[in-house]
Amino acid sequence: MRFIRILNDIRLKSKLSLIFITVAVLPLLVSGIYLTSKLKEVMITNAFEQATNNVERVQKRTEEVINVAIDISYQLSNDNRLKSIASRSYDSYNEVIQTYRQYTDIRDYMRLYKEIKSIRLYTSNPTMLNNWEFMQPDAQTKQSEWYRAALSQKGLAGWDYIQDERDHKQYLSLVRKINLDELKNESVLVINVNSDLLNSILSQETFSTMIVDNSNNIVAANRPNLYGKNLASVHAGSNMLSQTQGSYEAVMDGKNSKVVIANITPQNSWNGLRIISVFTVSDILHDANAIIRLATLVIGGCLIIAVVLVYISASFIARRLLRLSKHMSRVGTLSWDTYLDLDGKVEIGQLSRQFNELVHRISELMYEVEESNQQKQLLLQKQNDIKFKMLASQVNPHFLFNTLESIRMEAHLRGEEGLAQAVWQLSTLIRNSLEVGSRQIPLSDELTMVRCYLELQKFRYEDRLQYIMEIDPASEHIEIPPLIIQPLVENSIIHGLDRKEGPTLITIRTKLNVQGTLFVEIQDDGAGISPTKMNELTKQLMTSDESGNRIGLRNVNDRLELTYGIASRLTINSIEGRGTSIAFCIPKESGT
Known part of the structure; x- marks a missing residue:
């Protein structure tokens, strides 16, 4: 412990130089002496x-x-x-x-x-x-x-x-x-x-x-x-x-x-x-000694240069840390206008940027605290207004669900079972959409939303829309980001069914392999995508700009890539006139 305390009291540039000498110079010196003695023994023996x-x-x-x-x-x-x-x-x-x-x-x-x-x-x-x-x-x-x-x-x-x-x-x-x-x-x-x-x-x-x-x-x-x-x-x-x-x-x-x-x-x-x-x-040993002396001079010169460079580098790092220490001392005196400018993208440079951001945030918080003390009565009044608005915002979703439930019951009383079923599915879909947050949900919940969406679309397209869900039971507990499969199904209906005369079959498959990787595929036999459109779609998926607020293929692709990496990006295969297949995978480490 005493040695550690002594080591901690040594200045940074001296410490780095000492470490370099200990881990580099001394082993090299010992190795050189040992190898030199062995070389001399071999030469004398020869x-x-x-x-x-x-x-x-x-x-x-x-x-x-x-x-x-x-x-x-x-x-x-x-x-x-x-x-x-x-x-x-x-x-x-x-x-x-x-x-x-x-x-x-x-x-x-x-x-x-x-x-x-x-x-x-x-x-x-x-x-x-x-x-x-x-x-x-x-x-x-x-x-x-x-x-x-x-x-x-x-x-x-x-x-x-x-x-x-x-x-x-x-x-x-x-x-x-x-x-x-x-x-x-x-x-x-x-x-x-x-x-x-x-x-x-x-x-x-x-x-x-x-x-x-x-x-x-x-x-x-x-x-x-x-x-x-x-x-x-x-x-x-x-x-x-x-x-x-x-x-x-x-x-x-x-x-x-x-x-x-x-x-x-x-x-x-x-x-x-x-x-x-x-x-x-x-x-x-004359020639060997000459070579050893030359090697000693070269290695010694290199080591001296290395020690000097280490010392200079350590001094540079120490000066930057000293600047940071001085600015921290200024902050300690409640001087919030200080700004630290240290170049570099890593460690110390990043630390300086975080320091500036922290000082800025503390300054803002202090300003807000001061402002809050001055306007305490005004804030109390605004808090009452905010509470009233929150109560009003909570009524609107309940009013919407109560209205949809009244319509469903009226359709049921009149014998319109199909209409009643559609209203119930719409209510379920809206409720689930409103409850969606940033957390991941089980695959079974996502498939429930997809099933409601398909039933609503089937109410519209009737026999033109057919779907099959081939679900691996072992995959239903896997957690995935919300609204990942539904946009892909919606894409199959908009671009596959609407552009084709006659019925369209949409197949949703999930499979959990031995390694624990989840594979999901949405396949349709709709209109397909032309090669030109396919190239445009591929370019769009490579960009991160998303126009509007809709959840599209690019949004799904970006979320998969950001969450699981490039290997989980969407894979699209399409033949014009024969249909389209969209697939992605979720690795075990993230999906379980």
Whole structure:
């Protein structure tokens, strides 16, 4: 109750603005926040799925590339010619050069397989020359981790990020120990994988994707600024540095990111590679956030405009009500000359017109009261005159009925039963007509008047007029407006019987259907109506002007339409020379 009192004390324009914000702005804001969060969840989920698919695709293609290096390493480790060339002692440089020229397998592999960048064999044979295929390991090479790791493994392959002595570039390389002779003379085979091919595989990916070796060196990437660096130097989180296969949340370059990692562990290798795909949440949601910001600006602007318009409209309504309040206050001071002019056809405009009418009526009543006080004695005299006139007006109908009753009795005494019956029916018809008011009457009373009218007309036309009344007993209690059927019967006599030679049959039917709708039909086999007259009659029924005081078809049609609606209007069907049918219906809601 206190809240209601507080709400009632708020000004109208503030109240309407508050209601608009409560029922429109707040639900829209809550819905927007909920849908935005759901949209972000869906976009992140889709990005995860896409990153996972990308990693799987990169994993398969990378395995295809490195498998070529593995196959070549197997073939070279079992190549007896290679072992013979690397383990024999040479007497001269010419002999070495001639042997190199005859052995073309390494060059053939590099020419046939685009996955391979270079192949070199490190062997400690002082009689050989370095030709970038057969190399003498220097002290730095022998002390490198990859060289010592390759010698320590029993023929297993390893993957490392090694600098090539020829172009001084680093490549993802396969390293593997090869035994050259029975004395276990050990050499190390190095096969460089084509980095351009790996980068081209990754360049097709949408998210930041990298191939990382066991030491977290980025051996290939689709971002040029990442290639060749270590994960630790690009501010990667601990998850990226240590985690293996799976999906994780991490921080990269200070941004919250999602990481998908897949391992590549080649066959018969002591270490492997990792495929890492990283996407930052802010990048994924960048377009969505831009759309959300734009939508927020548009919706916010629209809401602000709407609130302003509501406030302006409420202010306009409040000003009009305030004007009405001021005029009411003036009326309270007995100022009857006030006049309120508020435009509009509804609510406030209608209220202002009703206010003006009320003030006018009160003013008239006050004037009449003042006048009545001044002429009190004169009004008392006029009231006596009015009472006398009322008594006189009550005598006239009784005098008329008494006279008709005297005529009827005289006709009965003289044996004129037909005349006596006609006078009785005329008396009944006049009495009922005088008693007709604005109230509705039962259908049975209306049919009694119609029957009296037909009997009077039959007294005039004799055998030329015949009538049948087919009345549904269930319909007799239905109430209808008075003088609805009688004018239609009168129309049948005037326009059907008078214009036809020979007898005319008038049929009156009533029927109450299952839905409770009353159907009434007056049918005659008289002269009918010509098409031209029918068109004129239809136009006349569409107008509301009624000449004279007679009760005609148009009057009946208008009363039915005003009382029950357009569906109850008269329906007229006529064929010239064959007769006319007039029907109408009264719905259950109004007729019962």
